[in-house]
Amino acid sequence: MADNKFAAYICSGCGLGDQLDVKTLEKIAQKEGKMQVVKSHSFLCNAEGVQMIKDDIANEAVTHVCIAACSRRAKTEAFHFPTAAMSRANLREGVLWVVAAGEAHDEVRQEMANDYVRMGCAELKKMKLPEGNPDKAHSKRVLVVGGGMSGLTAAFEAAEAGYETVLVEKQAQLGGWAAKLWKRVPFKAPYTEPQDTGLAELAAKVGSHPLIKVHLNSRLAETSGAPGRFAVKIAQESGAVTEETVGSIVQATGFTGYDIARLPELGGGQANVVDQAGLEAMAMAANGATIKRVDGKEVKSVVFLQCAGQRDDSGKHLSYCSGHCCATSIKQAMYFKNANPAIDTAIMYQDLRVPGMGEDFYRSAQEKGVTFTKGKATGVESSGDGCKVSFRDLILDEETSINADLVVLATGQVPTAGVELDAWTQLTSEADGGSADAKQKKVEMEKVSILNLTYRQGPDLPQFKHGFADSHFICFPYETRRTGIYAAGPVRRPMDMLQATDDATGAALKAIQAVENASLGRAAHPRSGDLSFPQVRLEGCTQCKRCTVECPFGAIDEDEKRFPVFNEQRCRRCGTCMGACPVRVISFENYSVDTVGSQIKAVDMPDEFSERPRILILACENDAYPALDMAGLSRTVYSAFVRIIPVRCLGSVNTIWITDALNSGFDGVMMMGCKKGDDYQCHFVKGSELAHYRMSKIGDTLTQLGLEPERVVTQEVAITDNQRVVTLINDYVAQINELGMSPMKGFN
Amino acid sequence: MSNANVQANLSNLARYQNNFLREVEERVEEGHMVKMCMQCGVCAGSCPFGPDWEHSPQKIFMMIRAGKREEVLGSDSMFMCTSCYNCIVRCPRELPITHIMHGLANYAHRLGLAPKGQPTRVFATMFWNNLTKKGRVNELTLTLGLYFKDGLVSGIKTALGMQSIGLAMLLAKRLNPMEIFGGHGVKDLKGFHAIVAKAKEIEDRKKGFTA
Numbered sequence: 001m002a003d004n005k006f007a008a009y010i011c012s013g014c015g016l017g018d019q020l021d022v023k024t025l026e027k028i029a030q031k032e033g034k035m036q037v038v039k040s041h042s043f044l045c046n047a048e049g050v051q052m053i054k055d056d057i058a059n060e061a062v063t064h065v066c067i068a069a070c071s072r073r074a075k076t077e078a079f080h081f082p083t084a085a086m087s088r089a090n091l092r093e094g095v096l097w098v099v100a101a102g103e104a105h106d107e108v109r110q111e112m113a114n115d116y117v118r119m120g121c122a123e124l125k126k127m128k129l130p131e132g133n134p135d136k137a138h139s140k141r142v143l144v145v146g147g148g149m150s151g152l153t154a155a156f157e158a159a160e161a162g163y164e165t166v167l168v169e170k171q172a173q174l175g176g177w178a179a180k181l182w183k184r185v186p187f188k189a190p191y192t193e194p195q196d197t198g199l200a201e202l203a204a205k206v207g208s209h210p211l212i213k214v215h216l217n218s219r220l221a222e223t224s225g226a227p228g229r230f231a232v233k234i235a236q237e238s239g240a241v242t243e244e245t246v247g248s249i250v251q252a253t254g255f256t257g258y259d260i261a262r263l264p265e266l267g268g269g270q271a272n273v274v275d276q277a278g279l280e281a282m283a284m285a286a287n288g289a290t291i292k293r294v295d296g297k298e299v300k301s302v303v304f305l306q307c308a309g310q311r312d313d314s315g316k317h318l319s320y321c322s323g324h325c326c327a328t329s330i331k332q333a334m335y336f337k338n339a340n341p342a343i344d345t346a347i348m349y350q351d352l353r354v355p356g357m358g359e360d361f362y363r364s365a366q367e368k369g370v371t372f373t374k375g376k377a378t379g380v381e382s383s384g385d386g387c388k389v390s391f392r393d394l395i396l397d398e399e400t401s402i403n404a405d406l407v408v409l410a411t412g413q414v415p416t417a418g419v420e421l422d423a424w425t426q427l428t429s430e431a432d433g434g435s436a437d438a439k440q441k442k443v444e445m446e447k448v449s450i451l452n453l454t455y456r457q458g459p460d461l462p463q464f465k466h467g468f469a470d471s472h473f474i475c476f477p478y479e480t481r482r483t484g485i486y487a488a489g490p491v492r493r494p495m496d497m498l499q500a501t502d503d504a505t506g507a508a509l510k511a512i513q514a515v516e517n518a519s520l521g522r523a524a525h526p527r528s529g530d531l532s533f534p535q536v537r538l539e540g541c542t543q544c545k546r547c548t549v550e551c552p553f554g555a556i557d558e559d560e561k562r563f564p565v566f567n568e569q570r571c572r573r574c575g576t577c578m579g580a581c582p583v584r585v586i587s588f589e590n591y592s593v594d595t596v597g598s599q600i601k602a603v604d605m606p607d608e609f610s611e612r613p614r615i616l617i618l619a620c621e622n623d624a625y626p627a628l629d630m631a632g633l634s635r636t637v638y639s640a641f642v643r644i645i646p647v648r649c650l651g652s653v654n655t656i657w658i659t660d661a662l663n664s665g666f667d668g669v670m671m672m673g674c675k676k677g678d679d680y681q682c683h684f685v686k687g688s689e690l691a692h693y694r695m696s697k698i699g700d701t702l703t704q705l706g707l708e709p710e711r712v713v714t715q716e717v718a719i720t721d722n723q724r725v726v727t728l729i730n731d732y733v734a735q736i737n738e739l740g741m742s743p744m745k746g747f748n
Numbered sequence: 749m750s751n752a753n754v755q756a757n758l759s760n761l762a763r764y765q766n767n768f769l770r771e772v773e774e775r776v777e778e779g780h781m782v783k784m785c786m787q788c789g790v791c792a793g794s795c796p797f798g799p800d801w802e803h804s805p806q807k808i809f810m811m812i813r814a815g816k817r818e819e820v821l822g823s824d825s826m827f828m829c830t831s832c833y834n835c836i837v838r839c840p841r842e843l844p845i846t847h848i849m850h851g852l853a854n855y856a857h858r859l860g861l862a863p864k865g866q867p868t869r870v871f872a873t874m875f876w877n878n879l880t881k882k883g884r885v886n887e888l889t890l891t892l893g894l895y896f897k898d899g900l901v902s903g904i905k906t907a908l909g910m911q912s913i914g915l916a917m918l919l920a921k922r923l924n925p926m927e928i929f930g931g932h933g934v935k936d937l938k939g940f941h942a943i944v945a946k947a948k949e950i951e952d953r954k955k956g957f958t959a
Contacts, residue, residue, distance in 0.1 A: 352786070362786070363784065363841075366783050366784050366786075367783070367784070369783060371769070371783075371813055372786070372787070372813075373810075373813065373814075374787050374810070393810070393814065395787055395806065395807060395810040396807060396810055396811060396814065396816075400814075
């Protein structure tokens with residue numbers, strides 16, 4: 001520590017100097033914060049102020065900088081000192097803008113600012129400058145699993161960007177589903193006619209690309225490692241195994257169609273009832289001429305039944321909408337109309353959904369005379385030479401029927417994301433328990449596995465809703481819960497071909513980011529570029545396995561002695577392991593049990609009779625903290641009795657912080673994290689959920705301390721809740737006031 | 749008029765096959781736009797007469813596609829349209845709904861399938877006959893015709909009710925009682941009749957009416 005030099009810089013700009021006693025703040029930084037250098041400046045973020053700090057770092061050997069100015073989310077470009085560890089005391093958004101104006105509030109305002117300076121200095125004392133993961137991994141090759149439209153696009157895009165690519169396809173030829181299509185839904189203006197799939201050209205380009213290596217008839221027998229150093233065993237059908245080292249993986253393993261045999265009520269299994277894939281085969285055979293049925297008869301009338309076995313709320317079939325089928329049926333109706341306009345084509349829908357430019361395509365079909373009937377089919381039976389479709393007309397509100405030579409069922413997409421990890425975990429524990437049946441089932445399951453990861457948390461990507469390998473639809477497309485492995489195309493959610501190609505391009509770029517970050521020893525999304533990484537004191541580890549089980553990204557494996565093995569390249573730096581660890585041996589250089597704990601202890605605690613409670617708020621830095629900043633930005637006043645500490649994720653909150661806070665006299669602790677559950681908003685998927693679970697167990701501890709359970713609360717906050725956070729704070733302060741001061745004050 | 753022929757096109761088996769839609773496309777004003785309806789229902793929601801007629805435009809268009817010929821052509825809906833143009837303004841598919849409704853009304857009227865005694869239909873017929881007789885609308889005979897359309901007693905009652913207005917119009921010289929004897933017409937009455945006859949001939953030809 002001898003070489004460390006700590007400095008605090010206090011800004012008096014933005015009105016801070018008018019409302020706060022900067023001299024007092026300086027004194028606190030020096031005396032209590034033990035800063036060796038303390039300076040104030042009237043405009044710290046301007047060139048002169050920043051230069052002052054830079055000069056101190058260069059000439060005075062300052063290694064640690066505490067900026068007491070605005071929020072850590074503001075002026076990040078000005079306050080960017082890569083060679084110094086830095087903490088930020090939030091005096092502007094956190095104090096000046098949120099404490100009521102006027103002399104009456106001068107005292108509490110100053111107290112709040114004093115505390116934030118104390119906290120900033122205390123945090124800084126425990127921080128180290130992150131140096132980056134020394135175990136850098138340098139493979140920049142991209143592995144693409146699946147050679148369909150998405151996989152080919154991902155491979156081509158990655159290769160075009162200059163990255164070596166390995167493509168693995170289980171079939172003997174490239175193309176996947178797209179190869180089975182006669183035409184595709186248009187993706188170019190004027191969006192009126194089915195277009196050529198363009199697959200042959202793309203496959204040829206991929207096949208002859210100097211940076212792409214294609215493995216056909218192959219599967220992944222084993223995948224181990226981490227971003228930048230994945231070791232992949234590629235097994236050919238013949239049994240030969242090739243080993244490849246890759247930096248990241250794009251999984252584009254697509255989907256299978258829902259089996260129409262499961263739809264006997266809609267005629268599944270009848271000769272003249274086919275699914276959309278079946279119709280594509282017929283169209284392929286007709287090659288532009290009138291489509292013929294299996295029995296050779298030319299089709300004169302056809303009915304398309306949308307949502308067949310989809311959007312089903314009975315629990316029997318798929319509950320979701322596959323998104324592409326309306327446009328696909330429109331396209332297929334055009335196959336008929338373009339061959340012969342006299343053919344009767346009816347599309348029976350409940351809600352016609354044509355995303356993208358599909359509305360133009362829909363209109364084009366109407367102009368061609370395709371009939372659109374809003375109705376729900378109740379049954380399909382063979383009648384004479386064709387089929388009779390019974391249905392309820394939803395506009396005219398009546399039961400009726402229609403006859404057709406051919407019925408096409410628009411069935412949905414079923415994901416092929418590999419094994420379901422919950423089932424896998426259960427089988428594994430049963431097999432470990434000696435169940436022969438479970439062992440057999442596990443062998444069967446391994447055959448289903450796509451990636452065959454050697455991860456402790458299971459062999460494939462965790463599945464989200466309905467078995468799709470997604471992590472979050474809106475915020476993080478392509479991201480999965482396995483770092484460096486990205487899902488593209490219908491494997492992550494149902495989609496059409498245009499979306500799948502966009503998806504593949506995005507996933508390829510994510511894969512490139514991942515290899516670049518890994519080669520620099522940095523974190524991937526969402527803390528992209530973060531150089532800190534988890535460090536563990538293994539000698540203190542009790543092998544409780546909570547970190548290995550709870551890591552949302554499966555980053556932690558176990559060695560033979562059952563100690564955790566941190567694969568830093570897989571780590572997203574959320575700190576969930578740090579929050580989980582009961583013996584607190586996991587930390588980051590600039591974020592640890594100590595950096596937060598020391599802030600909690602640094603707060604000056606007024607005595608029991610002061611009528612000034614202190615409430616600790618641990619706010620998620622992704623959503624809650626920005627919301628609090630925005631409350632400040634809009635000058636919304638909230639109680640000056642709170643002290644806010646941003647955390648990487650609620651999952652990183654170690655219960656020791658809560659105990660510390662209550663022991664040191666805090667009257668209440670409020671945690672603000674993201675929404676949990678199926679439609680979670682947590683950037684680290686499970687962090688807020690784990691925090692809620694852990695806090696639900698804290699009641700006993702509180703009772704033992706003789707405290708009311710209301711003294712610790714957890715709230716779900718979205719980034720848009722800038723007004724709501726204020727209400728939450730004020731209501732909670734009122735509640736604590738009613739409860740009375742904590743009896744724990746004055747013991748430290 | 750090959751009314752029988754059109755009838756013959758129809759059978760129960762042909763429901764939901766495009767026959768009636770094609771008939772409408774070929775023979776009804778703006779009928780070719782019916783297929784472009786996307787069944788959003790904005791027209792039905794926008795119509796100020798919505799609750800007062802049998803079928804909304806949305807339903808009429810769906811019925812056309814479903815081949816419900818008698819029900820469409822026998823509906824009173826088209827005659828209830830007040831031409832407020834709300835539906836045209838709001839239709840996201842830009843269907844000329846008002847025009848189609850009038851086209852259907854005219855078509856149903858000519859086929860004799862429109863509801864008998866429907867007041868709008870009766871008055872429109874009366875107006876047309878009055879107008880084409882002399883090339884000018886004879887307001888006196890048209891008004892009297894309307895008063896007495898439901899018989900002598902109700903006619904006298906209405907006339908007595910409107911007495912004061914009628915007298916005031918007489919005094920202001922807005923109403924000439926002599927018009928009851930045929931009234932005055934356009935200068936070239938023969939030419940006017942020729943124009944109407946030619947227009948009818950063209951329309952019949954276009955829409956396939958033989959009579």
